[in-house]
Amino acid sequence: MPIPLYGFLEGDTLGLLMLAEEGETVLQLARKLQQAASLRVARVDQIDFIYNGKAIDPGLTVAQAGFQELDRFDVISRGKL
């Protein structure tokens, strides 16, 4: 079952609902958010994925990262944290 999450991309004007698949990586989820917001925000390659206030390993799967339904995550330019 996909996990609905609140995604916030740096540079965007609103949060978006993202459906995260348990098997996809955190990086894939971040790219999905970038794609969803691409009408408003130009894609940045070097990014950090922020969850619970900390940058997390982009290679983790969604299941490994421990996301709970309706958690917030942020995608920001690398090194901005």
Place this chain on the structure above:
Amino acid sequence: MLSREEWLPLARKLDWDYTYVREDEVFPPVISGHPWLPHTEWKDWEESFKTSYREYVDNQYEKDMAVYAVRDAVGRLENIQKLAAPWMNSLKVHAAALPLAEFTGVIGSLRGARFGRDSAWRTMSTFGALDEYRHTQIPLLLFHQLVRLDSQFDWAHKFYHTNNWFAIASRHFFDELTLGQNAIEFAIGTNFVLETGFTNLQFVGLASLARESSDHMFERMVTSIQTDEARHAQIGHPVLAVLMKHDPEYVQYLLDKWFWRSWRLFSILTGLSTDYLTALDQRPYSFKEFMEEWIIDQYLRTLDEFGLKKPWYWDIFQDELDIYHHMIYASAYTYRATLWFDFVVPSPAERKWLRQKYPKYWDDMEAVWEQVAERWRTVGPGAANELGVHGTAMPTFCDLCQLPLSAGTPRKNTATVLVREGRKYIFCSEPCRWIFLREPERYANHKDLVKRVLSGEAPADFSKLLTEYFRLTPDTWGKDVYHGAYDWLAAQKTSSA
């Protein structure tokens, strides 16, 4: 025969002592409001502008005739057709948001007319209810004829009867402020904060915008409404004065809550019209300048007059003046098919003006508009390409104000998640979270749009969400006014080619 000065005080003050029932049975605390005080505490309640029913009717008749005269002279379809296209969409916003919201004001005012604690208050509330009924009827009358011109004007009647996301947010606000409110909180929230603080002055500002846009029908309509507002809004002051003697902390809470809630809706209605939907050469001021000159100074003076403090979130509010409505407009533009009016991309000249007026965060907004413009360049102009320049992911909404999670700045969105009694909530801002936590039992069971979709109550399919839940159609959903065919965009394309 008594003179007016002799009989009017008698007619205004018709309270008596009850012998068969207790006073708290006639005015139950649950509907008269907190704090419950015996009538001896309210007996000196006095409005500053006194009127009789005969004077009221005569005056309203004159005002109605003036509105009709202007409609007949300059409010015909051929006059409206000459208005600038962006301004027409500002009209559609107000045509939808105004009339039935005013009707909820009828209900709230009637609650004051029955459960207000002094007879003069009840009399004033009766006039207030009649005012609000007039404010429902006039815009419905004037805007309905425009359906022949543009079917989006049908939303004057339809808006509040839909589950459109902005209608959900507006109902959430007005259901609490007016429909379901006790007499005291209505007087503070509606008469004192919303009307004295915002709408009375908003109507002055809107009339000025309409005049600049050569829309004399709308100018006359809002001017006529404003004169009513100015009278019945004064109910709030004497109610507040009594409350301050007994529970100033509660007064401060009500003011802070309703100022924030009013600001949220007001910034969208007036902010978008002022800074985006009025032609550049017809903008008399920026929304921020309007707020500073007309709203903030006056509100702070009034707080000071009553010995009240600025809201605790004042710094957040002041920061939002520079960015919130810009975040909302850009978000709404990129989800315009979810609304019932059309949008424009601000031109380079407009963006230059916006940068001058809002230097603090404009760099971030400029980047967003550049990206939108780039998408139009890529897909090319035309009605068929509208959805190529439109968001596809589900937007998200605040569990208090029900508006998009668009607070903070593009660099740092201020949304925060709260877990309470096993349920998860998200708020766009600290003040929305604070209001929720002060009265969670009031708000906790309301589902925002995202949760309606996740529970299956609203369709997840975007097209069904628009047509079945928001009750839009391909004809009526919002589009780019020019379908991306901007001269400046074509010129940029040519010069960069």
